[in-house]
Amino acid sequence: MQAARMSGRRQLVTTAAFIAVGGLVLTGCSSGEETSSDPTNNSVEGNQAEGDTVVIGFSGPAADHGWLGAINSAALAEAEKLPDVELRVAEGTNDANLQISQVEQFINEGVDAIVLLPTDGAALTAVATQAMEAGIPVINVDREFSSPFAARATVLGDNYGMGVSAGTYICEQVGDQPDAVVAEIAGIDSLPLTQDRSAGFKDALEGCGLEVNNRVAADFTVQGGEAATSQLLAAAPKIDAVWNHDDDQGIGVLAAIDSAGRDEFIMVGGAGSANAMREIQSGEGVLKATIIYPSTQAADGIRLARLVVQDKAMSDLVEIEVPNRIVLNAPVVTSENVEKYLPTAFES
Known part of the structure; x- marks a missing residue:
């Protein structure tokens, strides 16, 4: 009986709180003759x-x-x-x-x-x-x-978050191998966005005891991606996972990988191009995922x-003004969810 009274009391308190909050919301959204049903600047x-x-x-x-x-x-x-x-x-x-x-x-x-x-x-x-x-x-x-x-x-876009997403995915795939070799193909190193992506990648890999063993930087172009990847592959006879920061330069990256005949590793892309997603969808190559950087x-x-x-x-x-900073999400696209993202992807 006491438990029932206590339950009823909680319900009354909750209801009262809800009414109070509701009253505040209605008051905050009202001005002059406006009623709660009138359009407001954030409705x-x-x-x-x-x-x-x-x-x-x-x-x-x-x-x-x-x-x-x-x-x-x-x-x-x-x-x-x-x-x-x-x-x-x-x-x-x-x-x-x-x-x-x-x-x-x-x-x-x-x-x-x-x-x-x-x-x-x-x-x-x-x-x-x-x-x-x-x-x-x-x-x-x-x-x-x-x-x-x-x-x-x-x-x-969330550049640091892109690195975290890429590193987390690679940890999920090869993190049980303590000697896994991880490579990184960055964009333009002088840009803060590239530095942020690399920082997020490094931090995520540390979570599963891995690190970047081989790293090169390209220039966000097909030609730069191919040249940088050829250099990377020549320097690293064994790789378990690669993160390429950008799917546009990824066209060159994949061309270099194909020319070298290398397929012992998995690869993660970046930005979320349609051609990268179609490659993931096919399941036939090393590219297994890409990280969205919204266009x-x-x-x-x-x-x-x-x-x-x-x-x-x-x-x-609820806020009645536009926020001063909006950071978009950096989700991982794999064969399991690629159909969700492909319709809005850009063509490289």
């Missing part, structure tokens, strides 16, 4: 409602490989879906000085927002800060600025720029 209806036209300037690097091409095309496609967005696209460039002039042009034109995937985050920090000081919110994509004052919001980042930036300018927020969050 689905309020988020999607067409508002005043938002002019967005978009600048990114030259689309010299598949992932960057997918970044650009996804941004354009997303803008086309939004009737209240006017997108002005600067020509893709790998010249930081030219990109600085593009942003300066956007500032002079008085655009409402700028979505910027910088060729070099540090080099573009000053002009991005200039835009922010002019009252133009900047959405920083993929490569971070060196100052928090240079962007209203930042959308990033939706600039498209996400377009959506966030619209929300910021229209004073809206993300409909799946």
Whole structure:
């Protein structure tokens, strides 16, 4: 009987707490004559409602490989879906000085927002800060600025997380072999994103007692991947697992592996290209997995720029403003889940 009374008391306390919290939520979302059923700036209806036209300037690097091409095309496609967005696209460039002039042009034109995937985050920090000081919110994509004052919001892939995902998968596959030989084919070593990927990989491998035994760096191109892998294979007569940071350069990596006639190891890719996923799906080669690095980042930036300018927020969050930092997930794609990710993958 006492247990029943205690149970009832807990239920009353829980119900009261729920009512109190519910009252706070309704109060926090209300203003003026608005009722709890009215659309708010972070409701689905309020988020999607067409508002005043938002002019967005978009600048990114030259689309010299598949992932960057997918970044650009996804941004354009997303803008086309939004009737209240006017997108002005600067020509893709790998010249930081030219990109600085593009942003300066956007500032002079008085655009409402700028979505910027910088060729070099540090080099573009000053002009991005200039835009922010002019009252133009900047959405920083993929490569971070060196100052928090240079962007209203930042959308990033999880580079460290990519390394962790790759290392964790390799631990699952060969971690029971204490003498397993692990190789790494990185991208451009001078880039912070490459350094983050390598750091995450190293940390994950330590969890199962492994380490990187052989490492080379390429340049995110097919030619660079093939040359670096040929060098790696010549230096390492035995390998148990390889992580290649980038599926675009992975085309060259796989070509070098094929030329060398090596198949004693498993390989993990990076970024999540469609051709890598089809290779995984076939089950015929050394490539067994790839780690997603989303090519939706600039498209996400377009959506966030619209929300910021229209004073809206993300409909799946209680928060009434757009977050200032969003880090996307880095899942592992294998033969078991490849069909889920293949439809949205980019072509290398």
